[in-house]
Every structure is written in C-alpha cells, then in structure tokens.
Amino acid sequence: MSENYFKKYPNKEGFFNEYGGAFIPPQLEEEMKKINDAYFSISKSHKFISELRDIRKHFQGRPTPVYHCHRLSQKYGGQIYLKREDLNHTGAHKLNHCMGEALLAKHLGKKKLIAETGAGQHGVALATAAAYFGLECEIHMGEVDIAKEYPNVLRMKILGATVVPVTHGLKTLKEAVDSAFGAYLQDPINTIYCIGSVVGPHPFPMMVRDFQRVVGIEAKDQFFDMTGELPDNVVACVGGGSNAMGIFSAFLEDEECKLYGIEPGGKSLETIGEHAATMTLGSPGIIHGFKCYTLQDENGEPAPVHSIASGLDYPGVGPEHSMLKDLEKVTYDCISDKECIDAFFELSRMEGIIPALESAHAVAYALKLAKENPKQSILVNLSGRGDKDLDYVVENYGIPK
C-alpha cells in the first residue's frame, strides 16, 4: 500500500471523505489536539519506533504466523489461510493498538488509562499494557458482557485494572463507551481514553489503524512467501473495525484481492434490535464523537443491537470502513449467530483452533466463499481465540456430538 493513501486519509481534521471528524465537547478539543500533535511528533521518532518494535517482538511474540488450514481446504475447496492474531499475547489483535496507545500515554505523562470493553479483549489488552508501563487502568464494561465474558473480567482484575460495571440501557458495548467517555471527561489532563477500535473522535481512528497495520504488513509478506502470490480474498470480522483495517490496509491497492468485512447478522436482519449490521442496514449519522454508518431508531438515537459476539455488538463502525464501503473498495456482508456457532465448532474440530466468536464470523464467511470459489485462496484474519467464550457457548448451545 502506498504511503500516499495513509497521508491522504484521514485529512487534517480527521475526515475520511465525509466520515470521521471530532464532534466533541469544547473542553476536550485542546486535549485531542495535544494527543494528535504528540502522535505526529513522538510516534515518528526513532526512539518510539524502536521501543514499539522491541515490545512487539519480545513481549507480544510478533510476528504471528500465517497458517494453511489443510483439512478445511480439503473439505470446502479453496485454499484457506489464517493470520493467527489469536497467538498474539493476550489472545487477540487488540494488544497491537493498546501497546501503541499506552506507549504514547507514557510519553504524554498520563497517569491512568481508561477504556470500554465489549468482549473483554480490549480491556485485557489495555490492562496488560498498563501493567507493562506501570500505569493505572480503569475499564468500563456492560453488566451483560461481564456475565458473558467473565474469564476476561478476572484477567483484567488480576492484571490490576479496576472494572466498572455499566448498568444503564442494554448494558453492553455502546453503554460502556458512554460510561468510559464520562469518566474521561472528569480528568482529561491526567487520563487518556484508549479507545478499543478504529472509532471515536479524531485522532483515534487513525492512530488505532496505524498501530494495527502491522497485521497486514506481516500477513502480506508471509502469504507471498508461502504461495508466491497474493490472496484472492481477504476476510475479517467488523465490530468497530480495527482488526479488519489492520489486515485490509496492506491490500487496498491490490485490485486482484477482494476484501470482505463481516458484520453480525445476529438472530434476524428483519428486526431492529436483533442484529448489529451497521454497514448493511445503517445510514450516516454521528455517534460517540464521529460520523459513520450507524443503526438508528425512529428518533435518530443509536438503535439497540444484538450479536452473539460481544465485541461486534455496536451500532456504529469506523469512519474509514464507512468511506471504503462508499468507494466500493470493501464488500460488507453478514453472518448470523447460528452460522457463527457452526464455524466456531468447525474450526475447532477440523483444525484444532478454537476461535473467538467475533473471529468465527470471518471463518463462517470464508467457508461460504471457499464452497463458491473452489479454485481461489482466502486469507482470514483470525482476530482472537475463543477461551473467553467457552462457558457462554456451552451453556447456550451445548457441545455437539
């Protein structure tokens, strides 16, 4: 991918064409400007780059491998490959941007990291980064997700973070963002809101994308080394869209690679509140300080959403994805809860890899593509591992024979 794209998007005000920006209270404007300026000066310095490179190699265990799914490829046709972000330290891609955000926070002299979490993976990753750098950490999480993803709640607490239960509204990801924003507003000087995806006001969608680019850079080289070609298809799940932007960013100019962002179709696409298909069924609007495709109710408020995967359960999406949809650079499609569960067990039993429910959406779509295109290759970003989901899956779906 040429650097021109990354220089052009976002523009100075944080817009990806019409999406993005910073629709924030006046008291945050100064702080966001400081973060933006620091990002441009500090993060381009030799010291910052070599520190982050060292962390990625020795702490995170990067590069993560690309793996050829030989049994699945034989069964479904196609050649299916996984970029193994589940093997990144803490079990998901989220640590890629958390270490970057926390390193920046340290350089800015911040004392405390604040964030929301849905599936708990971003919360665990940020708590890990806080422990690494010796910073305080406060994670806001909906009560519904606390019950669903309890192993991750324990991990955050063991790592020294404070977990703040969010009890209003649907008690899931959107409300957790509301609550974390509120806490950040109380002390923006000493704290920093380390947002968990390519969402929120500028400069967060840009910073998180840039920190996640390592996934695509590695995957492109690794895939080429293994096959001598580029993949025909690249598939990633989309909640806010950080793992998808990470991998897509390396392939945006390769016309021969088709890119697929997979949203949660939930229980039904027919009824509002039963899915979180923001790109498929939403329209442009403003949520949490930025403009993007959103699912809205009849009053223009964020609509209730549902997904089996807590990390995809959000009525907005990254502004860059919103632009890429309009530019038709990426195809956005849905996978239902049922298809996700089937793929969860299929990958576990055919390849010995238990995926996160979020990532299982991408796997399910890859299996469909493989059946339809038996001569093509498919690279899936396996964004995380499924240990956090075991209790929920077994209690609600049982274990198939």
Ligand SMILES: Cc1ncc(COP(=O)(O)O)c(C=O)c1O
């Ligand atoms: C494993 C995993 N994959 C994907 C996501 C969705 O986030 P994003 O769309 O930002 O990659 C989450 C969110 O919690 C996650 O835990």
